[in-house]
Amino acid sequence: MFPELAYFVIFGPMALILAFRPLGLFGRAA
Amino acid sequence: MGLAAMPYLLPNYYVSIATQVLIFAVLAMSIDILAGYTGRTPLGHGAIFGTATYVTIYWATTLGGSPWTRMLVGIAAATTVAAIFALLAIRTSGVYFLLLTLALGMIVWGVCLRWTSVTGGENGLRGAVRPAFLATHASFYYLVLGAVAVITFVMWRFVNSPFGLTLRGIKDSESRMRSLGYNVPLHLFLAFTVSGFFAGVAGAIYAMFNSFVSPSTVALTQSVAGLLMAITGGIGTLFGSFVGAAAIISLENFVSSYTERWLSVLGLMFVLIMVFAPEGIVGRIRMILDRRRG
Numbered sequence: 001m002f003p004e005l006a007y008f009v010i011f012g013p014m015a016l017i018l019a020f021r022p023l024g025l026f027g028r029a030a
Numbered sequence: 031m032g033l034a035a036m037p038y039l040l041p042n043y044y045v046s047i048a049t050q051v052l053i054f055a056v057l058a059m060s061i062d063i064l065a066g067y068t069g070r071t072p073l074g075h076g077a078i079f080g081t082a083t084y085v086t087i088y089w090a091t092t093l094g095g096s097p098w099t100r101m102l103v104g105i106a107a108a109t110t111v112a113a114i115f116a117l118l119a120i121r122t123s124g125v126y127f128l129l130l131t132l133a134l135g136m137i138v139w140g141v142c143l144r145w146t147s148v149t150g151g152e153n154g155l156r157g158a159v160r161p162a163f164l165a166t167h168a169s170f171y172y173l174v175l176g177a178v179a180v181i182t183f184v185m186w187r188f189v190n191s192p193f194g195l196t197l198r199g200i201k202d203s204e205s206r207m208r209s210l211g212y213n214v215p216l217h218l219f220l221a222f223t224v225s226g227f228f229a230g231v232a233g234a235i236y237a238m239f240n241s242f243v244s245p246s247t248v249a250l251t252q253s254v255a256g257l258l259m260a261i262t263g264g265i266g267t268l269f270g271s272f273v274g275a276a277a278i279i280s281l282e283n284f285v286s287s288y289t290e291r292w293l294s295v296l297g298l299m300f301v302l303i304m305v306f307a308p309e310g311i312v313g314r315i316r317m318i319l320d321r322r323r324g
Contacts, residue, residue: 008140011133018130019118 033175037168045167047283051275052178053236058259058271059185060228065257066266067189068221069201070127074115074135076252078226081138082108082233083243084149090237091157100159101234108233111138112226113219120218123204135253143245154244159237174235181231186268188224197221229256262303264310273311 017025037045057079065071086104089095095103119130142149149155164170188194196217199207208214237243246252259278263270281299286292307314 008137011136011140015118015130015133015137018122018126018133022122022126024126 034172037171042167045171047279049167049171049174049239051272051279052174053232053239054256054259054279055272055275056178056181056232056235057229057256058263058275059182059268060225060232061256062260062265062268062271063185063189063197063225063228064221065260066268067194067201068197068218070119070123070218070222071257072119072131072222072225073128073250073253073257074131074138075225075229075256076250076254077135077138077248078108078112078115078229079233079236079252079256080142080243080248081111082230083237083240083247084142084155086159086234086237087155087157087241087243088148090159091155097159097161097238101238104234104237105227105230108230109223109227112229113223115226116219116222119222120215132250132253135248135250139245139248139250142248149245152245154242154247156242159241164238170239174239177231177235181228182268185228189268193217193220258300262300262310264313264316267310267312267316270310270312277311 021027033048036048040048057075061072061075082104084104085107086100089100089103090097115131115134118134119127122130143151145151160170164173189197196207196212199212200214200217204214207217236247255278259274260271261274262277263272263274277299278296281296282292285295289295303311309317
């Protein structure tokens with residue numbers, strides 16, 4: 001729908017997940 | 031002395047390459063502040079560099095203003111982008127920091143590629159940023175040489191200041207610095223923002239050098255090139271960035287005139303450096319000199 005946002009949609013969630021869960025979505029500290 | 035005499039001794043082509051080496055050495059040094067002194071390897075500095083270039087050229091083509099205003103606005107934009115990256119990235123470390131900065135860099139690249147009304151999309155932006163008195167290769171080279179000398183001195187003072195020593199402490203052991211009472215997230219945020227500021231300075235000077243910017247300037251390849259220049263010269267040795275930038279840019283420009291497979295030659299060079307001098311060229315030289323002294 002908005003080709004301008006294409007790469008935002010791909011990499012945005014990745015950036016947000018790593019920003020709020022620094023060890024990954026299901027990561028646990030060792 | 032040799033650097034100052036270069037425009038009198040060599041043709042304009044080589045002076046242009048020397049100017050490029052100086053500009054990308056600043057980018058590599060900005061990456062070295064994080065990778066070498068803070069222990070956080072970023073893969074998004076190409077985006078910060080390119081943001082300064084885009085904003086400088088956009089300001090020149092669309093809004094006019096003096097060349098110095100355009101550069102200041104470009105540097106301010108890059109520093110803002112770096113501060114936003116820093117806010118998101120300071121909680122991560124190691125490979126996650128790498129991935130997060132990569133993702134943020136890709137977002138900037140995607141915006142530059144798709145926002146055609148502002149950035150020109152794949153066609154990029156072209157604009158005359160250089161003032162008339164810097165039109166010749168020699169005059170621009172001297173300006174860049176002077177600016178890079180000042181920038182290098184400021185960066186050297188920064189990494190050897192008490193703040194810089196704190197960053198080295200964080201690189202060695204973050205938990206120890208926390209237990210000593212240092213505000214580690216604040217130090218990381220400031221280090222990233224300062225690093226982004228210097229990358230922005232390099233980007234603004236590049237806008238003057240090239241007068242053209244395209245999405246490839248903010249792409250991952252630019253971030254990787256900057257990081258490789260810092261690694262080749264020696265991570266943690268600020269001046270190694272000059273050696274790394276000279277090695278990579280010279281290889282790109284000279285080897286490519288002899289063979290189409292210049293990328294293979296570049297790759298082979300990296301492999302050899304990683305095998306025989308993993309601490310980089312300048313790092314290796316320092317090790318040899320220390321061994322002879324000791």
